[in-house]
Amino acid sequence: MRKILCIGAHPDDCEASVGGAALLLRSRGDRVKFVSVTDGARGHFLPEYLENPSLLVERRRLESLEAARIGDFEWESLGIRDGEVYVDRESTEAMIRLIRRSSPDVVLCNRPCDYHRDHRYTAQLVLDASYMLTVPYLCPDVPALERMPIFAYWQDGFTEFGSFRPDASIAIDSVIETKCDLMLAHESQFLEWLPYNADPASYKAPLSREVVRPQLANRSRGTAQRYAELLPPGTQFAEAFQICEYGSVPTTQEFSEFFRIELGKSS
Ligand SMILES: [Zn+2]
Numbered sequence: 001m002r003k004i005l006c007i008g009a010h011p012d013d014c015e016a017s018v019g020g021a022a023l024l025l026r027s028r029g030d031r032v033k034f035v036s037v038t039d040g041a042r043g044h045f046l047p048e049y050l051e052n053p054s055l056l057v058e059r060r061r062l063e064s065l066e067a068a069r070i071g072d073f074e075w076e077s078l079g080i081r082d083g084e085v086y087v088d089r090e091s092t093e094a095m096i097r098l099i100r101r102s103s104p105d106v107v108l109c110n111r112p113c114d115y116h117r118d119h120r121y122t123a124q125l126v127l128d129a130s131y132m133l134t135v136p137y138l139c140p141d142v143p144a145l146e147r148m149p150i151f152a153y154w155q156d157g158f159t160e161f162g163s164f165r166p167d168a169s170i171a172i173d174s175v176i177e178t179k180c181d182l183m184l185a186h187e188s189q190f191l192e193w194l195p196y197n198a199d200p201a202s203y204k205a206p207l208s209r210e211v212v213r214p215q216l217a218n219r220s221r222g223t224a225q226r227y228a229e230l231l232p233p234g235t236q237f238a239e240a241f242q243i244c245e246y247g248s249v250p251t252t253q254e255f256s257e258f259f260r261i262e263l264g265k266s267s
Helices: 013-027 047-051 053-071 089-102 117-132 173-184 187-198 209-226 252-258
Strands: 003-008 031-038 074-080 106-109 150-154 168-171 238-247
Touching (some): 003 013, 013 053, 013 106, 013 168, 013 173, 031 053, 031 089, 047 053, 053 173, 053 187, 074 089, 089 117, 117 150, 117 238, 150 252, 173 187, 173 209, 187 209, 209 238
Parallel strands (some): 003 031, 003 106, 031 074, 106 150
Antiparallel strands (some): 150 238
């Protein structure tokens, strides 16, 4: 049993980026925790949520808990206001304490060149926390880790500061429907806010789950096509991860072994 800590800026980030790998790792007995650094209070367009952000915060908390129930994951939020992640002392120390309390074997997050400012600063908080995890005189109220975890990035398509490197590519065909269920638990996002944000002029009403489900699956299909030569023949859906140079650094073979799921054990 290993402990996997997935840290996203927003309540739906982990589901969309590592949902498949998390389900597979959980199915072989690993513990999985999803973290949302922010409270999700800015992820909508309805006036009622602008007037009363706590309504949206609560809705997104319940959506996260539903996804955690589906995946049998743990979940927590640092509760920082959506859109207001800053790399400051308070947030850095909160991240150090969070990772120490979770004592993970592996920490997964987005790369620090991701498109959203909250994403970039969340990654920076994770990277800034990394060395300090084993320094006992910093945040002494939470015991320092004795063993540094592995840090790794989930896949993205950004190239501005260098392309993503697929050190481990994982077929998630056996869990793609459940991964879509994890994402669809976040109705406020995948059925409402994201379609609205993509094209406000043409948005009329929430999309149906039947319309959105194949779109969500296609994200993982794109990863499988991009890294087809690294995956078993015929793989349709995949996720990929890049080893971070900070923390414990495994060989690419050790890293791929970490994600290996024995046939018959995955659901
Ligand atoms: Zn996000």
